[in-house]
Amino acid sequence: MSSAPALQCDGVRVRFVSNRQSVTALDGVSLTVAAGSLLTVLGPSGCGKSTLLRVIADIVRPQSGEVRVLGTTAEAARRRRQIGFVFQDATLLPWRSVIDNVRLPLEVGARSALPPEARGPEELLRLVGLAGWERALPHELSGGMRQRVAIARALLGGPRILLMDEPFGAVDEITRDRLNEELLRIWRETGTTIVFVTHSIYEAAFLGTEVLVLAANPGRVREIIPIQLDGPRKLSARETPEFMRQAGHLRAVLETC
Amino acid sequence: MQSGQLAAGPRVAPAPDAAELAFITEQRNARRRRILLPLLGGATLLLVWWALVEILQVKQFIAPAPQVVARTVYDKFGLLMSNLAPTAVEAIGGFVLGNFAAIVTAAVFVHSRSVEQAFFPVAVLINSIPVVAKAPILVLLLGNGLAPKIAIAAIICYFPTLVNMVRGLQAVSPQAMELMHVLSASRREVFFKLRVPSSLPFLFSALKIATSTATVGAIVGEWIGSPTGIGALIIQATYNFDSALLYATVLCGSAFSVLFFLAIRAIELWVVRWETGVAP
Numbered sequence: 001m002s003s004a005p006a007l008q009c010d011g012v013r014v015r016f017v018s019n020r021q022s023v024t025a026l027d028g029v030s031l032t033v034a035a036g037s038l039l040t041v042l043g044p045s046g047c048g049k050s051t052l053l054r055v056i057a058d059i060v061r062p063q064s065g066e067v068r069v070l071g072t073t074a075e076a077a078r079r080r081r082q083i084g085f086v087f088q089d090a091t092l093l094p095w096r097s098v099i100d101n102v103r104l105p106l107e108v109g110a111r112s113a114l115p116p117e118a119r120g121p122e123e124l125l126r127l128v129g130l131a132g133w134e135r136a137l138p139h140e141l142s143g144g145m146r147q148r149v150a151i152a153r154a155l156l157g158g159p160r161i162l163l164m165d166e167p168f169g170a171v172d173e174i175t176r177d178r179l180n181e182e183l184l185r186i187w188r189e190t191g192t193t194i195v196f197v198t199h200s201i202y203e204a205a206f207l208g209t210e211v212l213v214l215a216a217n218p219g220r221v222r223e224i225i226p227i228q229l230d231g232p233r234k235l236s237a238r239e240t241p242e243f244m245r246q247a248g249h250l251r252a253v254l255e256t257c
Numbered sequence: 258m259q260s261g262q263l264a265a266g267p268r269v270a271p272a273p274d275a276a277e278l279a280f281i282t283e284q285r286n287a288r289r290r291r292i293l294l295p296l297l298g299g300a301t302l303l304l305v306w307w308a309l310v311e312i313l314q315v316k317q318f319i320a321p322a323p324q325v326v327a328r329t330v331y332d333k334f335g336l337l338m339s340n341l342a343p344t345a346v347e348a349i350g351g352f353v354l355g356n357f358a359a360i361v362t363a364a365v366f367v368h369s370r371s372v373e374q375a376f377f378p379v380a381v382l383i384n385s386i387p388v389v390a391k392a393p394i395l396v397l398l399l400g401n402g403l404a405p406k407i408a409i410a411a412i413i414c415y416f417p418t419l420v421n422m423v424r425g426l427q428a429v430s431p432q433a434m435e436l437m438h439v440l441s442a443s444r445r446e447v448f449f450k451l452r453v454p455s456s457l458p459f460l461f462s463a464l465k466i467a468t469s470t471a472t473v474g475a476i477v478g479e480w481i482g483s484p485t486g487i488g489a490l491i492i493q494a495t496y497n498f499d500s501a502l503l504y505a506t507v508l509c510g511s512a513f514s515v516l517f518f519l520a521i522r523a524i525e526l527w528v529v530r531w532e533t534g535v536a537p
Contacts, residue, residue, distance in 0.1 A: 057439050085436065108441075137531055
């Protein structure tokens with residue numbers, strides 16, 4: 001795709017200081033993500049996966065190192081609404097209907113009008129399979145449906161990078177499988193670069209064009225492993241020997257972290 | 258999209274089968290029990306009251322029988338209402354003033370930690386003075402009209418609402434704050450789009466408590482040399498050993514308090530529609 005990488009981290013170091021202890025969440029993290037790719041981030045608990053996403057989204061400022069998002073700083077990219085974020089729980093505002101939750105980005109921040117080529121809230125709800133649910137309140141939806149709403153909200157305005165922090169960690173396995181397939185479809189239809197944090201080796205291998213494996217204490221890059229799967233990524237692809245081999249390799253790398 | 262979970266929406270209503278009918282019947286019975294049983298409890302209380310007065314031959318100036326109180330409410334309805342009016346004005350006025358002040362203070366506290374640290378202890382201190390002790394001070398300060406009673410009712414409402422409102426405005430999930438940050442929302446937008454709506458369930462639970470405390474404040478205020486009001490009537494009836502009037506007055510005051518509560522509850526149901534029965 002385009003020549004400039006979507007994302008570039010160079011020697012990123014993040015320390016959290018509290019009065020009991022200080023933790024180095026990320027230490028010397030460097031990586032490059034090409035535009036249009038889907039990077040999954042895998043690693044043991046406490047390896048700084050979520051912190052890495054928060055650094056890219058300009059929620060957490062690194063103590064040292066540089067983050068370039070679409071050729072600018074993370075802050076500039078955030079202010080230009082080029083970053084979408086999907087949290088571990090859907091983080092919908094419970095007093096707003098589904099459609100009003102998706103519209104939230106139009107009501108806050110500097111941006112108030114959608115660019116003409118961007119998809120509107122109704123179209124995004126159709127994209128995530130929730131047409132007809134516009135007026136429902138979040139408590140009327142299942143966990144999986146709430147996460148779809150969160151994805152639609154993150155896609156509003158057509159961000160160039162979508163950051164997802166274990167978005168399907170709290171939904172059941174059957175729903176998670178379906179959402180994985182739909183995420184791949186959405187990724188193909190929108191062409192957005194996605195960074196997807198997960199605990200699941202299978203999810204990482206199934207979704208990712210590349211898997212970033214982080215080691216813990218302090219969080220650092222262990223390895224970046226490209227995933228090659230022949231044919232379209234269907235759920236059944238997870239039963240092929242080739243997929244099993246690559247997942248096995250991921251597990252082996254993960255055990256050294 | 259042919260996902261099975263989406264088909265089961267809340268909008269589809271097929272004809273009920275036997276099991277569903279049984280469920281509906283059970284629900285209806287449960288609802289009936291919820292209304293009937295408290296009525297039965299109240300009737301039992303009245304019966305025991307009546308029986309005790311009859312059996313023990315209690316003199317009327319010590320404790321009247323329930324039917325005497327009912328008779329008094331009917332006979333002296335005009336007197337009761339003309340005394341309820343000032344009390345209601347004081348309670349509602351104090352309620353509005355006190356809660357408004359509390360909401361504004363909470364908004365300031367949430368925006369400035371230093372103001373909160375400086376003035377929260379002062380608020381706690383004022384709150385720790387008993388109402389009966391505050392009342393004479395305010396009567397001296399504000400004279401003997403409606404003003405001191407409104408002030409007492411306002412002060413008594415103020416503190417619980419302040420505490421709840423500060424809690425409510427801060428009860429925003431860290432992820433929701435991160436979301437607003439990613440969207441580059443201003444502090445003002447975070448306040449009005451996120452903090453205020455999340456605080457509403459907290460606010461209403463404080464307001465419901467404030468309905469009865471504001472009424473208590475107004476009545477206590479009237480105990481100190483007031484010529485009219487439920488509080489004044491209570492004092493007069495007690496000094497005249499007119500216990501039937503005393504009971505009728507108390508009944509009238511609590512009926513007002515209950516109606517006040519129900520009115521706020523109705524507004525809450527209309528405003529806070531997203532909370533499914535889990536008020537904090």
